[in-house]
Amino acid sequence: MASTVVDRIWRDTEPGEIEPTLAAVWRDVGRRSTVARAVMSNLVVVRASQAGEPVDAYAATHIDTIDEVVGRHPSRLIVIVHEYGCPLTRAPIATRVAVATYGPPHARYAVEEVLVRSSCDEVSLPSIVRRLTRGDVPTTVWYLDDLSERLPVRGILAEARQLIFDSQRWSDMATGVRVLVDATRDLRIDIADLNWRRLAPVRDALRRMGEALPIDALRQAQVRIRCAPQERAAAWLLAGWLAARLSLPHDVARAIVLEEPAMTARLAIATNASETPLVELGGNDISVAPPHARAYVHAIPRETQSDAIVNELGNLAGDAALLDTLRALAELTSAGSS
Amino acid sequence: MPDAVVNAELPSIAEQLAEADASHVAAEPVSIVIFGGAGDLAHRKLLPALYNLSLDGLLPPRTAIVGIGRKEMSDDDYRAFAKDGITQFSRRPIDEAAWKTFAGALFFVNQTFGDEGSLGTLGSKLDIVEHERGLSGNRLYYLAVPPALFAPTVRQLQRSRFVPPLESVTPAQRPFARVIVEKPIGRDLDSARAINDALAEAFNEHQIYRIDHYLGKETVQNILVLRFANSIFEPLFNQKHVDHVQITVAEAEGVGTRAGYYEQAGALRDMVQNHLLQLLSLVAMEPPRSLDADVIRDDKLEVLLSLRPLTGDEIDRRVVRGQYTAGFDLGRPVPGYRQEEGVDPQSRTETFVALQVCIDNWRWAGVPFFLRTGKRMPKRASEISVFLKDVPPILFNSDPNGRLDPNVLSIRIQPDEGFALGISSKIPGPRARVYPVKMDFHYGSTFGGTTPEAYERLLLDVMIGDATLFMRRDQVEVAWRWVMPILDHWRDDSGSPLATYAAGDWGPEAAETLIHRTGRRWRAL
Numbered sequence: 001m002a003s004t005v006v007d008r009i010w011r012d013t014e015p016g017e018i019e020p021t022l023a024a025v026w027r028d029v030g031r032r033s034t035v036a037r038a039v040m041s042n043l044v045v046v047r048a049s050q051a052g053e054p055v056d057a058y059a060a061t062h063i064d065t066i067d068e069v070v071g072r073h074p075s076r077l078i079v080i081v082h083e084y085g086c087p088l089t090r091a092p093i094a095t096r097v098a099v100a101t102y103g104p105p106h107a108r109y110a111v112e113e114v115l116v117r118s119s120c121d122e123v124s125l126p127s128i129v130r131r132l133t134r135g136d137v138p139t140t141v142w143y144l145d146d147l148s149e150r151l152p153v154r155g156i157l158a159e160a161r162q163l164i165f166d167s168q169r170w171s172d173m174a175t176g177v178r179v180l181v182d183a184t185r186d187l188r189i190d191i192a193d194l195n196w197r198r199l200a201p202v203r204d205a206l207r208r209m210g211e212a213l214p215i216d217a218l219r220q221a222q223v224r225i226r227c228a229p230q231e232r233a234a235a236w237l238l239a240g241w242l243a244a245r246l247s248l249p250h251d252v253a254r255a256i257v258l259e260e261p262a263m264t265a266r267l268a269i270a271t272n273a274s275e276t277p278l279v280e281l282g283g284n285d286i287s288v289a290p291p292h293a294r295a296y297v298h299a300i301p302r303e304t305q306s307d308a309i310v311n312e313l314g315n316l317a318g319d320a321a322l323l324d325t326l327r328a329l330a331e332l333t334s335a336g337s338s
Numbered sequence: 339m340p341d342a343v344v345n346a347e348l349p350s351i352a353e354q355l356a357e358a359d360a361s362h363v364a365a366e367p368v369s370i371v372i373f374g375g376a377g378d379l380a381h382r383k384l385l386p387a388l389y390n391l392s393l394d395g396l397l398p399p400r401t402a403i404v405g406i407g408r409k410e411m412s413d414d415d416y417r418a419f420a421k422d423g424i425t426q427f428s429r430r431p432i433d434e435a436a437w438k439t440f441a442g443a444l445f446f447v448n449q450t451f452g453d454e455g456s457l458g459t460l461g462s463k464l465d466i467v468e469h470e471r472g473l474s475g476n477r478l479y480y481l482a483v484p485p486a487l488f489a490p491t492v493r494q495l496q497r498s499r500f501v502p503p504l505e506s507v508t509p510a511q512r513p514f515a516r517v518i519v520e521k522p523i524g525r526d527l528d529s530a531r532a533i534n535d536a537l538a539e540a541f542n543e544h545q546i547y548r549i550d551h552y553l554g555k556e557t558v559q560n561i562l563v564l565r566f567a568n569s570i571f572e573p574l575f576n577q578k579h580v581d582h583v584q585i586t587v588a589e590a591e592g593v594g595t596r597a598g599y600y601e602q603a604g605a606l607r608d609m610v611q612n613h614l615l616q617l618l619s620l621v622a623m624e625p626p627r628s629l630d631a632d633v634i635r636d637d638k639l640e641v642l643l644s645l646r647p648l649t650g651d652e653i654d655r656r657v658v659r660g661q662y663t664a665g666f667d668l669g670r671p672v673p674g675y676r677q678e679e680g681v682d683p684q685s686r687t688e689t690f691v692a693l694q695v696c697i698d699n700w701r702w703a704g705v706p707f708f709l710r711t712g713k714r715m716p717k718r719a720s721e722i723s724v725f726l727k728d729v730p731p732i733l734f735n736s737d738p739n740g741r742l743d744p745n746v747l748s749i750r751i752q753p754d755e756g757f758a759l760g761i762s763s764k765i766p767g768p769r770a771r772v773y774p775v776k777m778d779f780h781y782g783s784t785f786g787g788t789t790p791e792a793y794e795r796l797l798l799d800v801m802i803g804d805a806t807l808f809m810r811r812d813q814v815e816v817a818w819r820w821v822m823p824i825l826d827h828w829r830d831d832s833g834s835p836l837a838t839y840a841a842g843d844w845g846p847e848a849a850e851t852l853i854h855r856t857g858r859r860w861r862a863l
């Protein structure tokens with residue numbers, strides 16, 4: 001598989017010596033085999049360090065996913081493991097560079113990786129990102145953390161063309177949305193929410209329902225979006241989308257999300273008048289029962305996290321529907337925490 | 339036909355041997371006299387460059403390098419000084435065998451210069467060294483000294499009969515005497531003229547080599563090759579196809595130990611008047627009719643003469659000056675300019691300049707050139723980016739939320755020398771998704787080894803007598819003439835804005851506004 005790392009040479013270095021060390025590692029790679037240097041973008045992965053995590057533990061979590069993503073969308077990878085809350089302004093406390101080789105023997109290609117452990121005031125983080133990113137390719141920032149708990153650094157987002165995150169990780173939807181809208185205001189940045197991608201089959205089913213969608217019931221809050229606890233954020237995204245697209249009153253949009261701890265399906269949309277959901281999203285398929293029409297079951301796309309991220313990395317066009325949804329959600333959740 | 343006449347028409351044996359040998363470099367044995375030979379420039383740049391030329395077999399045999407300065411130093415002390423500089427700053431490490439040969443060519447003369455005294459001690463030393471090494475008297479005088487010492491030193495050379503009378507000098511004459519001067523050539527048009535006048539009293543223009551070390555960088559030399567040795571690019575270099583051009587010279591360092599000089603200079607004098615305008619003229623010049631030094635310099639001069647003058651309010655609209663405040667460098671806090679050692683706490687010296695420049699000629703009419711340079715920017719990076727015009731907003735460029743990136747030809751001057759062409763390509767898969775990709779050329783990985791330092795090429799050129807990469811008097815003065823209204827405006831109107839930017843940023847907000855007003859953005863580096 002193209003995404004499997006066949007070789008990785010890494011070296012610890014000093015913050016001021018990152019580029020010369022990388023150049024030396026490239027020379028070592030070149031001595032071992034013939035590889036093409038590949039870079040389509042900068043991929044800046046940011047995550048908070050865990051309590052007690054050793055200084056030299058960098059991208060321990062998600063490393064397989066990151067490797068696969070970078071193998072399929074060759075990027076200059078910059079992983080920042082950051083200790084939040086540190087009042088000091090200082091250089092990274094540890095840095096490591098690597099060159100990872102991918103591909104079959106007849107078509108080897110390699111990408112460069114910079115792994116940074118920072119423990120400093122967030123105000124000094126952008127200068128690290130600016131120094132490490134290449135300007136001649138697009139920059140994507142992938143936040144692994146819960147944005148409702150760890151505020152994204154606006155100065156980092158200002159350097160990026162795309163922000164990737166997963167709202168499924170958010171513990172507080174209202175805070176997450178507010179933080180996101182504030183952090184990206186007036187920036188030219190594309191926003192990509194992996195959770196939004198998971199909702200695509202539901203949005204598609206509702207779009208296909210067209211005029212059959214019970215719009216009056218929806219406007220009168222006679223429709224409910226029921227969800228399993230882990231799909232709470234997805235349910236709110238759906239409510240925000242409906243609010244934005246159908247101009248639902250805020251109180252109606254707020255009222256329609258209903259969390260059901262015992263629910264087996266991931267998410268369902270149903271009118272109060274019927275036992276059968278209009279749409280029910282399961283693990284592998286989606287069941288759709290339009291009023292006055294034949295019900296059907298449709299397989300949902302099998303998309304791993306790395307599939308989703310690679311697809312987003314390759315799509316630099318802004319998602320206007322997601323932006324409208326987030327703005328609508330920011331308004332309808334501003335009255336209180338969801 | 340008499341034999342004597344036949345002999346006169348025959349080339350010399352050396353010329354016959356050199357004929358048709360493309361690798362032949364016609365540098366003749368020479369004495370290189372470095373005024374300020376124990377200074378920082380000699381230590382960091384000149385001696386390492388000469389050592390590398392020696393390693394490559396490009397330093398002519400028997401060449402002598404004579405440093406002159408006020409420091410008490412023996413020849414052996416000077417060799418130790420040189421070895422230290424080479425160890426620290428040479429692109430290649432010391433090779434003991436090669437060093438031994440090189441060290442034997444190094445000498446030092448302790449003598450004050452730039453005053454009314456004679457250069458007798460230097461003369462005696464040169465007589466001995468040249469006699470012992472069998473040198474014919476070719477001399478290269480490198481003025482690695484502050485500009486204030488240019489004129490007195492040249493007068494001293496003339497008074498001490500180190501240079502032949504002007505009227506007797508021709509380009510072909512041997513032994514030759516040449517002089518190298520470093521920028522800054524003056525701090526305004528008048529002082530530049532004064533320096534040039536002083537040089538002209540002792541040297542003809544063909545003997546004077548004004549160094550702008552940027553012109554010695556491989557990628558800068560490659561601009562002409564890129565444009566005129568490839569059929570793909572030159573047809574695009576005009577107002578029909580180019581949307582705009584950006585030239586950025588960014589430094590990550592602050593003012594460091596140069597506060598004394600920099601306070602009097604600022605970014606416009608230090609970088610724009612020379613480096614950036616030279617780069618601009620190389621990118622924008624017409625195809626020269628030959629590679630002759632003066633032909634190329636004539637065509638570069640034409641560009642400078644075509645620059646639209648900036649005057650009055652236009653200066654505030656098209657020029658942004660800025661000064662860095664405290665900020666961060668790779669996470670580390672760094673002081674603002676006014677807190678730097680040796681800087682006036684109220685200083686209004688600009689550490690950043692951004693300009694929108696127009697070239698009023700047929701080729702570039704309507705194409706804006708955006709120049710910017712600054713200290714304490716996020717990284718050290720110099721690049722020329724030629725932005726081609728967008729494709730029409732149809733087909734693959736029809737999505738208003740996802741306009742295609744323009745094609746950009748970027749010439750990376752430092753670091754990672756090379757160039758890249760940004761193009762759009764379909765991402766493999768069932769959908770027609772277009773992504774910006776690059777055709778990228780890196781000097782390092784393509785040609786291998788390490789790229790010669792600019793000073794190596796430039797010093798070799800002076801020895802050969804090739805002035806192509808050096809600034810001619812008229813170029814220097816025309817560049818000053820274009821810059822002067824800006825300097826005058828800033829001096830006369832102390833209320834004109836001096837924007838600030840945090841160290842580690844790409845410049846002040848006003849620089850963003852300057853380019854945003856035209857619907858464009860600075861390219862990230």
